[in-house]
Amino acid sequence: MAGLSSARSDQPIQVRTPAVRVSAGLVASGWLLRRLWRLVVVTAATPAALGGLVLVVVGVLLWSASPLLLLGAVGVLALLLLVGRLLWPQRWLIWLRLPVRSWWRGWFVYRHRWAAAMDTAGLTTSWRGTLWNPTVLTVTSTLSVDRVRVRMLPGQTVEDYAAVSDRLAQTFGATAVRVHSVPQRPHHVEVCLLTADPLTQVVEPLPIEDQVLTAGLPLALAEDGRTWRLQLVGSHVLVVGATGAGKGSVIWSLLLHLAPLIRSGLVNVWAVDPKGGMELAGGRSLFARFAHGDSDAAAGYEATFAEVLEDAVALMRRRQDRLRGVTRLHQPSTSEPLVVLVVDELAALTGWVTDRTAKKRIEAALGLLLSQGRAVGVVVVGAVQDPRKDVLPMRDLFPTRIALRLNEAEQVNLVLGPGARNRGAQADLIPDSLPGVGYVTVDGSAEPVRVRFSNVTDQDIAQLAAPALQLLPGGAA
């Protein structure tokens, strides 16, 4: 063994492998093959490109048979497209117009200008003398937004793209750019470029649906044209907005979609309207409890609110006793409905209360409900104008937060969470002319979504609160 150790040499070991010499022709063919393979993959993965290719091949075949045949085929195709558009406008849009638009904008707007745009936005990297660009993976267009999925360069983060969103918007002629991470794809980022704003139009109440407690309540339209749904079971909802921002439309949209469930007994709404009942009185017939303050009450104006909240805490505790060890999330039923505590002006229960005893009772009850209520089917939906901590100390206990028009830029992060404004939630820049427009964040998904809540008119409210019409045989009311 001693021989082995004495065999060690102090000479450096040769670790560099000898260079393999490859002919230039081989390298060029390899490069060409890779490019061809990529073209095949991209064509096969893009229905519009595949369809275009098939059309070109058929066109060439027909032309070689007879030019007249090609002309006839083009005429028939144009007629079919026209009929399809008239008879099935939705399918025409989804199957033809949007794929073609995605393909067109993908190649001629984004990939065409991508390298220059990345360079001027500072998103390229130089490494060992080569300039590297993030890669565009896919482009999907709707009529109002282009979603560009990008593979980031090593070392980049989603925040790097969010920081230059204004530059990207200017480069590609978009009205705004939002940047999202992609779940389970840490190397990818989704850059959403807004080409038109569907939220400048007033949104009519969306159709009433069954199963909204599981699918989510369709309360608003998102800027990408999709319906935004509120998952109420298992969440508390905070709505913040300056005066006239449209907080009322959020609460009334919610009540509109809950109304059938209230009538069937699956949901109980307890309404607290500290503004003397001015805002919610129209929905009185829908509420299991309605506290609006009484200026003649012996115990004081705010004592009624404390009482309702304490009753909700007592109910919550009874449910906790029953459900302990049975389930971790209560499922609403007619025997044990979801209790939705709607508070129109939370500040009147927290910051502005003068009666110190009532204030303590309210704060204790609200804190208990917000920290323990959602698992047992007691949820709070609260609206407030001012999100500061001294007005609303427990705002972090709301998993769903909605920021309508706000007065100051600093308020955005207070409501939606740190970094929300950098990610595009500019709630302080929402104009007065767009009530009901706001940004929403839900715990667990970092990106704020821009939406417009449906506008519920006084007429809708009057109909909503009217007792359900009894249908007589033959359909007459």
Ligand SMILES: Nc1ncnc2c1ncn2[C@@H]1O[C@H](COP(=O)(O)OP(=O)(O)OP(=O)(O)O)[C@@H](O)[C@H]1O
């Ligand atoms: N989603 C909406 N779409 C269109 N108009 C809306 C919408 N929401 C509210 N409005 C209009 O904006 C105005 C103010 O709305 P609303 O009363 O709901 O605001 P608010 O935030 O509750 O204000 P305040 O705090 O002063 O009560 C109303 O005239 C209403 O018609």
